[in-house]
Amino acid sequence: MRDECVVRLLFESGGRISEVVGLSIGDWIAEGLSVRARAFDKGSRADRVKVLRFRPGTSKLLRRYIDGERRRYDPGKHGLQDYVRLGERGVQDLHQVPLFLTRRGTPLTPKSFRQTTWNPACAAAGIAADPHQARHWFVTACVREIFATSDRAGDVQRGKEALIAYMGWRSGEQVLRAYEHHLKTEVAAAIQDRVHASMDRRVRESVAALERGEVREEQPADRDGGDSPEMALLRKLLK
Numbered sequence: 001m002r003d004e005c006v007v008r009l010l011f012e013s014g015g016r017i018s019e020v021v022g023l024s025i026g027d028w029i030a031e032g033l034s035v036r037a038r039a040f041d042k043g044s045r046a047d048r049v050k051v052l053r054f055r056p057g058t059s060k061l062l063r064r065y066i067d068g069e070r071r072r073y074d075p076g077k078h079g080l081q082d083y084v085r086l087g088e089r090g091v092q093d094l095h096q097v098p099l100f101l102t103r104r105g106t107p108l109t110p111k112s113f114r115q116t117t118w119n120p121a122c123a124a125a126g127i128a129a130d131p132h133q134a135r136h137w138f139v140t141a142c143v144r145e146i147f148a149t150s151d152r153a154g155d156v157q158r159g160k161e162a163l164i165a166y167m168g169w170r171s172g173e174q175v176l177r178a179y180e181h182h183l184k185t186e187v188a189a190a191i192q193d194r195v196h197a198s199m200d201r202r203v204r205e206s207v208a209a210l211e212r213g214e215v216r217e218e219q220p221a222d223r224d225g226g227d228s229p230e231m232a233l234l235r236k237l238l239k
Contacts, residue, residue, distance in 0.1 A: 006117070008055070009054055012138070014134075017113065027064070028099065031051065037099075039165065063080060066083075067080055070100075146160060
């Protein structure tokens with residue numbers, strides 16, 4: 001259950017692996033135990049300066065994990081409400097309580113997650129991937145959604161600014177340009193795929209017509225469905 005929580009957070013929040021496994025129980029409690037958790041950012045010296053957001057289903061899974069699997073390895077055998085009460089009474093600094101634990105009751109680290117969970121799963125699936133690619137997938141999906149749902153240039157710009165702020169990028173526009181270039185490449189490839197499919201269909205139709213002897217060698221284009229000069233040339237080449 002712990003590993004599922006971590007993987008969900010990676011793909012749903014766009015957080016770095018260090019940010020996700022570095023979450024504390026206090027980071028989640030501070031945001032109301034809902035769909036947000038505070039996290040440190042790259043270069044923030046462990047200060048909680050950003051917020052990771054995830055789906056309600058993952059929030060429910062986190063509760064189950066803390067009260068079930070995690071509780072078995074917790075040094076004090078505490079569940080979520082136990083920690084809430086300890087925090088309210090000022091008995092314990094919950095930002096020092098790691099959200100994710102190993103079976104030894106120690107904090108989960110990026111290296112441990114890669115070695116014990118991520119790498120074996122990728123090997124079993126026959127793929128080569130790093131946890132950081134989940135972050136790239138998240139950003140690409142967000143950029144695609146911004147362009148797909150925005151009707152005006154102003155809406156696109158506001159969406160991009162919101163994504164830059166969420167990701168905490170210092171050179172946001174420069175980073176986004178790389179993703180936009182990738183998206184435009186994908187769009188161009190999709191257009192080419194459709195053109196190629198149309199070409200294949202027309203070639204198959206032309207060859208079939210030639211084999212049936214239904215087409216004259218030259219047939220000028222007209223409004224009644226005659227050939228275009230391009231298709232007449234194609235038939236001549238195929239004949």
